Amino acid sequence: MAKRKVHRRAKKILGEDPLALVWCGLRKDIPTPPKDVHRAAGKGRLKAGRHWLYYIGMTLAAAIIIPYFLADQLMNKIDWLLSSKRDRQAQARQRAARETNGQAPGATDDDRSRRPAPAHDVFDGDWTLTAGQLLLRWYGHSPNPRRLLLLTRDRICLAASPGRRLSPTKADDFDIVTEFAHHEGRLHREPGQRHFFVHFADGSWLNLGRLAEPEDAEPFLKTINA
Template identity: 35%
Template sequence: MTRRGKQRVVTDRLGIHAEAGEWCTIDKIPQPPADVLEDADNPRLRPARMPLLGMVGAVLGAPFIPVITFLELLAKIESAVMRSLDTKEEKERWRAKKEDEKRRDATITQQGLDKVFDGNWHGNAGQFLLRWYSHSTHHQRMLLATQEEIVLAAPPQRVSVGREKHMQIVARIPASEATLVDPFSGEFETRTLLIRFRDGSWLRVETEELRSDLHMHVLRQSRTDA
């Protein structure tokens, strides 16, 4: 079944009509100040540990890591050799790509997008982040965009397999309170999206797929609003 087919099955089971959706993760939550933690009743700030089945899989896969690393190194060497044989036009495209990456990285630094949120624990994003793993101890979220709200779904507890099977809605954010934003306005192919709250605070998520359906949905919405 295709990714979109799986998504339709999931949304039907959840009883919602989503215009786009994608699995996403967040970076490590920084340690909040003591008073913030106390006010929030000392919430969980980390996902649950990998289940036993996942740990067994990781152990069994460990011997192959050096092989994979070696193959990746060979691929990089091959790529470098092929680039040296590129035509003038291909080399120009490569340089343009590297320049785009530099501009993207500069934007990330300027806007603080290397952080998981805007840094204000008392803002809406900071308060929502404090409850992230109280909603579910799974390390991923299915982020779904509907006309009325942003929906986050996940298994209640962390799983290593069958995430769609165990998934349920763990949080809802009305469209009047937050919107999805591509901080690069579609200029670069990235996995980054922001949940931007009406008070200006934001929370960064990283999608599994590069320039996912969610990115394209956000881009279409921005063009419609313009």
């Protein structure tokens, strides 16, 4: 749960006590924008910065996992070569039957039903509007993916901490990077969901999630639904 120094810092940069605050982030990675749009926005970072320990961990994991993966693939290949011709023919007949029925190999009705709806995207898709422009500069304010969302009586504010490392419960070095009056943006949550949308006056929207601990998230979600 966010501690006193987080609330003290929030009050200092806002000039008032926030009605609610919560650490959150993008629900997905930022999609790749068109090159001309990215260039016009200053060609800023589109991915989160990583601490050096992350790269050491990835290197160690690769040293262990890759040999295991290659050995597993080799065993699978050997098993396939040793399988009977009759089994392979049966598999071929099954694939042919699926293709005849108009279904892609390996696809099922359940797979098609799980295709993400537009509401699962990170934003509305128009890079020229408010949400798209905000995404283009998201990591320019901070390489850390987390943002502190602050609500006041007349503003919606996003604050960021400048470093790669961040303790959401104790951070006290964050600053406001963008803010909107209530007539410029509004928050909306689908019933039963932990993520929420920021809808802007120009029709664009941003999908935010990865909320902090329930002690912070639940009061925040109750506030925006009140």
